Amino acid sequence: MCQHGPGAQASGFFIGGESLIGRDGLRVRFDKLGIVIALLAAYGALWSSFATLKPNRIVQGKAGSMLDSLPAWAGWALIGVLVVAIAAALFRASPWIKLIAAVAALAALTLSIGYAATFLTPAGNTYARVSPASGFWILLFAFALLAADAITRLDPPPGMRVLFLLLAAVAIGALLMSGSWNGLSIMKEYSGRADVFWVEAGKHVELALGSLFAAVLVGLPLGILCHRVAPLRDGVLNTLNLVQTIPSIALFGVLIAPLGWIATNVPGAAAIGIRGIGVAPAFVALFLYSLLPVVANTVVGLAGVPRAANDAARGIGMTGRQRLFKIEFPLALPVILTAIRIVLVQNIGMATIAALIGGGGFGVFVFQGIGQTAMDLVLLGAVPTVVLAFASAVVLDALIEMNSLVPNGARSA
Amino acid sequence: MRAWAPTILRGLLLVVLIAFLLSPGSFEPLLKPLVQQNAPAIYNQGSLLSLALLHLRTVFIATLAATIIAVLLAILVTRPFGTEFLALSRSLVNIGQTFPPVAVLALAVPAVGFGEKPTLIALFLYGLLPIFENTLTALTNLPRSVIEAARGAGMTNFQRLMQIELPLSLPVIVAGIRLSVVISLATATIGSTVAAKTLGEVIIAGLQSNNLAFVLQGGLIVGALAVLIYDGLSAIEGMLARRTGSA
Amino acid sequence: MIEIDAISKRYDGVPVVDNVSMVIEPRTVTVVVGTSGSGKTTLIRMINRLVEASEGAIRLDGEDNRSIPGYELRRRIGYAIQGHGLFPHRTVAQNIATVPGLLGWKKARIDAKVEELLTLFQLEPKTFGPRYPHELSGGQQQRVGVARALAAEPNVLLMDEPFGALDPIIRAKAQEDLLAIQKHFGTTIVLVTHDMNEAFHLADKIAVMDKGGVVQYGPPAELVRSPATPFVETLIGDAERPFRLLSIAKTGAAAEPGDADGAPISEDRSQQEALADLIWSGRDALPVISKNGVPMGRVTLDAILKRAARPR
Numbered sequence: 001m002c003q004h005g006p007g008a009q010a011s012g013f014f015i016g017g018e019s020l021i022g023r024d025g026l027r028v029r030f031d032k033l034g035i036v037i038a039l040l041a042a043y044g045a046l047w048s049s050f051a052t053l054k055p056n057r058i059v060q061g062k063a064g065s066m067l068d069s070l071p072a073w074a075g076w077a078l079i080g081v082l083v084v085a086i087a088a089a090l091f092r093a094s095p096w097i098k099l100i101a102a103v104a105a106l107a108a109l110t111l112s113i114g115y116a117a118t119f120l121t122p123a124g125n126t127y128a129r130v131s132p133a134s135g136f137w138i139l140l141f142a143f144a145l146l147a148a149d150a151i152t153r154l155d156p157p158p159g160m161r162v163l164f165l166l167l168a169a170v171a172i173g174a175l176l177m178s179g180s181w182n183g184l185s186i187m188k189e190y191s192g193r194a195d196v197f198w199v200e201a202g203k204h205v206e207l208a209l210g211s212l213f214a215a216v217l218v219g220l221p222l223g224i225l226c227h228r229v230a231p232l233r234d235g236v237l238n239t240l241n242l243v244q245t246i247p248s249i250a251l252f253g254v255l256i257a258p259l260g261w262i263a264t265n266v267p268g269a270a271a272i273g274i275r276g277i278g279v280a281p282a283f284v285a286l287f288l289y290s291l292l293p294v295v296a297n298t299v300v301g302l303a304g305v306p307r308a309a310n311d312a313a314r315g316i317g318m319t320g321r322q323r324l325f326k327i328e329f330p331l332a333l334p335v336i337l338t339a340i341r342i343v344l345v346q347n348i349g350m351a352t353i354a355a356l357i358g359g360g361g362f363g364v365f366v367f368q369g370i371g372q373t374a375m376d377l378v379l380l381g382a383v384p385t386v387v388l389a390f391a392s393a394v395v396l397d398a399l400i401e402m403n404s405l406v407p408n409g410a411r412s413a
Numbered sequence: 414m415r416a417w418a419p420t421i422l423r424g425l426l427l428v429v430l431i432a433f434l435l436s437p438g439s440f441e442p443l444l445k446p447l448v449q450q451n452a453p454a455i456y457n458q459g460s461l462l463s464l465a466l467l468h469l470r471t472v473f474i475a476t477l478a479a480t481i482i483a484v485l486l487a488i489l490v491t492r493p494f495g496t497e498f499l500a501l502s503r504s505l506v507n508i509g510q511t512f513p514p515v516a517v518l519a520l521a522v523p524a525v526g527f528g529e530k531p532t533l534i535a536l537f538l539y540g541l542l543p544i545f546e547n548t549l550t551a552l553t554n555l556p557r558s559v560i561e562a563a564r565g566a567g568m569t570n571f572q573r574l575m576q577i578e579l580p581l582s583l584p585v586i587v588a589g590i591r592l593s594v595v596i597s598l599a600t601a602t603i604g605s606t607v608a609a610k611t612l613g614e615v616i617i618a619g620l621q622s623n624n625l626a627f628v629l630q631g632g633l634i635v636g637a638l639a640v641l642i643y644d645g646l647s648a649i650e651g652m653l654a655r656r657t658g659s660a
Numbered sequence: 661m662i663e664i665d666a667i668s669k670r671y672d673g674v675p676v677v678d679n680v681s682m683v684i685e686p687r688t689v690t691v692v693v694g695t696s697g698s699g700k701t702t703l704i705r706m707i708n709r710l711v712e713a714s715e716g717a718i719r720l721d722g723e724d725n726r727s728i729p730g731y732e733l734r735r736r737i738g739y740a741i742q743g744h745g746l747f748p749h750r751t752v753a754q755n756i757a758t759v760p761g762l763l764g765w766k767k768a769r770i771d772a773k774v775e776e777l778l779t780l781f782q783l784e785p786k787t788f789g790p791r792y793p794h795e796l797s798g799g800q801q802q803r804v805g806v807a808r809a810l811a812a813e814p815n816v817l818l819m820d821e822p823f824g825a826l827d828p829i830i831r832a833k834a835q836e837d838l839l840a841i842q843k844h845f846g847t848t849i850v851l852v853t854h855d856m857n858e859a860f861h862l863a864d865k866i867a868v869m870d871k872g873g874v875v876q877y878g879p880p881a882e883l884v885r886s887p888a889t890p891f892v893e894t895l896i897g898d899a900e901r902p903f904r905l906l907s908i909a910k911t912g913a914a915a916e917p918g919d920a921d922g923a924p925i926s927e928d929r930s931q932q933e934a935l936a937d938l939i940w941s942g943r944d945a946l947p948v949i950s951k952n953g954v955p956m957g958r959v960t961l962d963a964i965l966k967r968a969a970r971p972r
């Protein structure tokens with residue numbers, strides 16, 4: 001065993017907690033995740049194709065490698081950036097370096113795919129479609145993994161996570177505005193129906209947020225009631241649990257009938273937008289699904305308020321209502337916010353299904369795309385849904401963390 | 414007497430479900446009022462029983478695969494070799510859960526085409542998450558003294574995993590499987606939009622022909638299956654947990 | 661015999677156990693005491709290699725403990741910890757059978773051993789064998805924990821604060837059991853405790869640890885008579901010294917020929933107990949009897965007080 005002199009310890013080059021120069025001589029340490037990422041990236045870059053050119057939006061296309069899909073200089077530039085990023089992933093380095101490498105690789109990929117689209121599309125041909133092929137997606141996944149790992153290791157405070165999200169949003173927004181993706185088939189699908197897209201986007205958000213809002217409005221008082229009136233609790237929670245087992249399409253469908261009946265038989269109902277098909281049944285269904293998490297978490301949150309805190313509040317002469325708003329509610333807030341996060345993410349996903357009963361939303365594109373076997377159209381619906389759900393999760397996670405009075409290291413993200 | 418009530422209700426539910434699947438025709442009078450004149454009240458484009466069995470088969474295969482992979486992954490990231498992946502895997506699970514099942518389903522189609530495959534993939538991917546998360550939670554929250562005792566008794570790492578860690582985690586793993594199955598049962602219905610043979614077919618046929626009876630019977634069969642499976646797995650979980658003294 | 665030879669353990673370069681050497685005689689009880697964080701747990705866990713030493717060696721009966729894989733070593737060494745660490749999903753009998761099972765004993769031999777140990781620990785095998793740990797009281801769980809550690813008849817038993825969670829009465833009982841069992845099997849026991857009374861009661865030798873080092877290692881009386889450092893002195897406690905001395909000596913050793921009135925005391929009770937009896941009953945002397953009740957003379961207050969005085 002070698003004895004380190006007093007200076008030897010300090011002069012070691014410490015990166016990521018482990019010495020680059022191993023105890024027993026010069027041994028370079030690899031990052032295990034880096035190896036996985038490098039393998040994935042190598043597979044994506046070398047053995048899969050980068051972009052697909054299709055004569056029109058429906059037929060099968062011809063896939064080509066990076067160098068086939070880009071002018072030589074751009075192809076090699078992309079490969080250069082990827083190689084550097086892979087190297088950064090492979091060796092033990094500070095998470096910041098890895099994050100920068102990942103972002104650079106992701107930027108290079110997204111720019112190149114747009115450029116590939118312009119490059120591959122024959123001039124003047126408006127039918128030809130270029131879409132990303134499997135290699136692109138694999139590379140995207142590999143470097144997103146690297147970025148996720150770097151961010152996990154950095155463990156940024158909630159504010160910074162939201163900032164990262166904003167930066168990403170700005171970057172994507174800029175890319176979209178700059179028109180560098182306009183050659184891509186998904187953007188061609190978009191440009192053909194830009195108006196509809198934003199209408200459906202509005203409906204989607206309206207459905208997801210509106211039903212969440214209604215669920216909170218009803219669920220919070222219901223949860224407080226269940227907390228205070230114990231005999232009510234099991235009945236309410238079991239009923240709501242049962243609702244959750246009914247598949248969403250069925251619940252949407254089943255609600256068509258009663259709402260249709262209300263629309264025709266209750267005066268004024270139709271005037272406020274209640275219809276048998278369309279938004280109303282979707283809204284009600286999402287609302288019903290949302291109730292369980294809100295009510296259950298309110299009950300759990302209130303039950304988790306320490307008895308001592310409540311007794312102390314009573315001791316200093318707070319009324320029941322003061323206790324609720326000043327003591328119980330703030331203490332239960334993180335748990336309730338968690339419910340809101342669950343519900344919002346779930347609603348954004350489920351709102352896609354509303355399209356099946358004429359409720360609109362991004363699902364319109366998904367199901368139209370499936371119907372026409374036009375996968376780019378499917379993507380036009382699916383990608384915004386995923387982005388929306390992901391962004392809400394990040395924002396709400398940050399909110400939850402900022403509202404947790406007890407700072408604890410064990411965070412979920 | 415009140416304690417029996419749920420058990421009796423469940424028994425009744427099971428009996429009704431089986432009766433309905435075996436002889437849907439005898440329930441026709443019940444559903445008749447829901448449809449317009451001369452529209453069929455019972456699904457007539459295929460056997461409900463075989464659809465239900467296919468539905469269950471799809472969910473079973475996907476859940477089985479998800480369980481195997483999720484448990485293996487959770488084991489991997491909790492071994493010394495895999496600790497580097499632990500934090501990342503937690504983040505990935507968190508991110509993965511934000512992917513809506515429909516999106517996963519839709520995104521699987523370009524990769525594998527229509528039919529049962531994209532449904533299986535979506536169910537598998539979506540089913541992974543609860544099981545992985547629960548297994549991870551269980552494996553990382555085992556009582557320290559028990560693990561120490563197992564090491565102290567001279568168990569090899571593998572023996573400790575098989576004899577102590579996994580058996581002790583089992584109730585929580587089963588809870589994850591339970592969540593996963595309930596999600597999958599519902600998500601499988603959406604699979605019918607990409608031409609998978611599941612009970613979703615009945616519901617979608619109902620939506621297309623404006624036949625409320627179809628929608629209701631499809632939805633209720635799935636709901637009943639979910640309730641029964643949920644309860645069954647809860648019972649197993651309770652049994653396992655009681656045994657380990659954690660309940 | 662356990663030879664600990666210049667053993668050290670460092671975490672991130674910080675020594676937690678620092679160059680400790682000591683020899684533990686076979687069939688003795690060695691108690692390790694010291695403040696929290698002084699490295700006691702780390703020291704005994706290096707014996708069964710739950711912690712790998714940074715430097716130095718440990719030999720068991722002359723054989724380096726690194727000559728076999730760690731798990732095999734640990735099957736030969738009993739290990740009992742605070743909070744017992746029983747496997748909650750296994751019955752009491754299955755818990756005790758753990759190491760014999762790992763060693764591949766025949767079922768009949770395992771069953772016999774389980775029954776023997778349960779009986780030895782006064783747990784009716786028929787009743788307690790099939791129970792799960794959560795169906796036992798804390799004291800019973802603790803006994804099962806020790807029984808499990810002894811199941812494969814190890815020569816060495818390591819115990820880390822084994823009685824820490826027990827109430828005083830059960831704890832005293834557990835200590836008696838342990839001594840009886842140590843005699844029965846002739847096991848070499850290394851035990852960590854925070855309780856100085858427990859240390860004096862059980863120990864043939866005490867090792868006092870401070871900041872990773874062993875500052876004194878010797879028989880209890882020696883620690884009282886000539887504490888090596890002020891730390892040892894504080895640990896024993898100024899006010900406790902005379903009583904500690906009395907607590908480790910038997911009444912029989914202070915007996916002298918003569919008569920006394922009143923209830924007799926057994927020769928194997930500690931001199932501290934004899935003193936308590938003398939003071940409480942207001943007598944100057946007690947009759948002493950042997951373990952089988954044969955009169956052996958008497959013990960006087962004077963004799964006891966002399967023995968409690970600072971040795972010179």
Ligand SMILES: Nc1ncnc2c1ncn2[C@@H]1O[C@H](COP(=O)(O)OP(=O)(O)OP(=O)(O)O)[C@@H](O)[C@H]1O
Nearest residue numbers: 671672676694695696697698699700701702703854
């Ligand atoms: N795995 C580890 N990594 C880093 N430091 C450790 C580790 N295990 C123990 N230590 C440190 O070593 C020191 C001694 O620990 P040890 O558990 O041996 O103390 P102890 O004497 O048994 O204390 P106690 O009486 O509280 O049980 C402590 O300061 C502890 O923080």
Ligand SMILES: [Mg+2]
Nearest residue numbers: 700701702820
């Ligand atoms: Mg300790």
